[in-house]
Amino acid sequence: MYWDKNETISRDEMHQIQSQRLIKTVDHVYRNMIPYRKKMDAMGVLPGDIKSIDDLCKLPFTDKEDLAQNYPYGLFAVPMDDVVRIHASSGTTGRQKVVGYTREDLEVWGNVMARTFTAGGVTKSDIGHISYGYGLFTGGLGAHGGSETVGCTTVPVSVGNTKRQIQILQDFGCTFICCTPSYALYIAETLEAEGIDPSTLSLRTGFLGAEPWTENMRREIEKRLGITTRDIYGLSEIIGPGVSFECSEQSGLHVNEDHFVPEIVNPDTGEPLPVGTAGELVFTCITKKAFPLIRYRTHDVCRLSAEPCSCGRTLIKMSKPAGRTDDMLIIRGVNVFPSQIESVLLEFDQTAPYYMLIVDRQGVLDTLEIQVELASEKFSDSVKDLEALSRDIRRNIESTLGIAAKVTLVEPHTLPRSEGKAKRILDKRSI
Amino acid sequence: MLIDQISVFIANKHGRLAELTDILSSAQIDIRALSIADTADFGVLRLIVNDPAKAVEVLKSNNVTAKLTKVIAARLDDCPGALASVLNILAKADIPVEYTYAFLSPRGADACVILRVDDNDAAVAALAAGGVKLLSETDVYRL
Secondary structure, three states, X not given: OOOOHHHOOOHHHHHHHHHHHHHHHHHHHHHHOHHHHHHHXXXXXXXXXXXXXXXXXXXXXXOHHHHHHOOOOOOOOOOHHHOOEEEEEOOOOOOOEEEEEOHHHHHHHHHHHHHHHHHOOOOOOOEEEEOOOOOOOHHHHHHHHHHHXXXXXXXXXXXXXXHHHHHHHHHHOOOEEEEOHHHHHHHHHHXXXXXXXXXXXXXXXXXXXXXXXXXXHHHHHHHHHOOEEEEEEEEOXXXXXXXXXXXXOOOOEEEOOOOEEEEXXXXXOOOEOOOOOOEEEEEEEOOOOOOOOOOEEEEEEEXXXXXXXXXXXXXXXXXXXXXXXXXXXXXXXXXXXXXXXXXXXXXXXXXXXXXXXXXXXXXOEEEEEEEEEEOHHHOOOOHHHHHHHHHHHHHHHHHHHOOOOEEEEEOOOOOOOOOOOOOOEEEOOOO | OOEEEEEEEEEOOOOHHHHHHHHHHHOOOOEEEEEEXXXXXXXXXXXXXXXXXXXHHHHHHOOOXXXXXXXXXXXXXXXXOHHHHHHHHHHHOOOOEEEEEEEEOOOXXXXXXXXXEOOHHHHHHHHHHOOOEEOOHHHHHOO
């Protein structure tokens, strides 16, 4: 079951479509995205130098720092009158990565998510339980748009209140769910605790993503909820969920490459690597108008595979990302950069600039503990003051990251020091 | 009249208190009194010792977070109601007590109560007016 014809066209046709669309996009970006035009000028590349998709590697990269420098709207390539939607995700500093969509961009998004759902067997007869957060995060509204595009009855549940979510699953007869894999497991646990047999639900399929998960976790979710699962991948800078999706093979994610052209590059040199080699995933948007990033470095590490797929799709496949080239953490589906935590800690002069982030998983939910050294000269000997300090840090961290963290004050000179790059993350999750 | 107390920030970690007291012992520091305020993650150790300046120096040189805090030391009779009368003077004068702890003199029937308040001057004045005998550093460290 396919959503549209581009999923199964020949490689030659795909090459032609990608080439036409890239030429058009580079022209649009050169004229309207001033910071990127400057990059092209600095490299001496003109739109006319791009004659086909094979010339992609001649173009300069875009990276998260470009988003920070051009916050909030500096990389938008259309007038604000044409922007109908804004989303945002965590940036490396206090500033979020802000992305915009025209009405046509939202249509593209609806269609790539419709492909995702259709590949999971969803039709307009289905009822979709959207349990990603609605708001600036792209998960909720992205899945919502795709579900409505297919024509499904769409239930915008958003996050939280698991007992109510289970009630909705039972009473509304939802047949598919969109959430993080860890939340799917949490629902399974709650069902068991409440003595509800998952087979009494109408739920058949889970579209899970926004955080790393393993094949073991997949098997456990499928067994405990009695559903099949499909991995979904995306990032707000490219569009949100819908960049790539799994078919019935469950062996890699088909990239919607007629919209987002993938490349794998050497993370250190930026040199393109041949198909099949592991490296940093880079995307070029070739159909978007408001925010068409070119050669955007995702910092996700994976490999591409051009092997024919038994599902009949000719779209290239990417492996599940196997790690990051930077220090970004994904905690409860939220992207967290240590630099964000550092900037909060620097606001407090009673602490020293030494900290350690300890990420763990209790049951099925991620936990974050921030150990920070007290500044030796400034410490108060009042427990009340010290507790107020850790409470204030916790509050600021929570409002900056959007997730709760435990803050532990530790003695000065006790956290590990290292020469060069400090080791500040201890990820104990075995996923 | 105020005296120096040593305040130490200490992680709630197995063996840490033993390490600290070892450091003091190797510098021949004699502990007169101690109190610990503890939370789940950390504690604040408060010490009255015979040589506070030397104690802080040796702790800091061993990377321990320590500092001197001015506190009030009041002499009490070791009898029912003595502590209550001191605390009532502060309560009536509207002076909040941050923390307090007490110890007995090795000789005789004396007790000593340590008081940490925000406004030391007001507390000293109120206690003196109430007839409470305050102890000097010499009194306490040589007790």
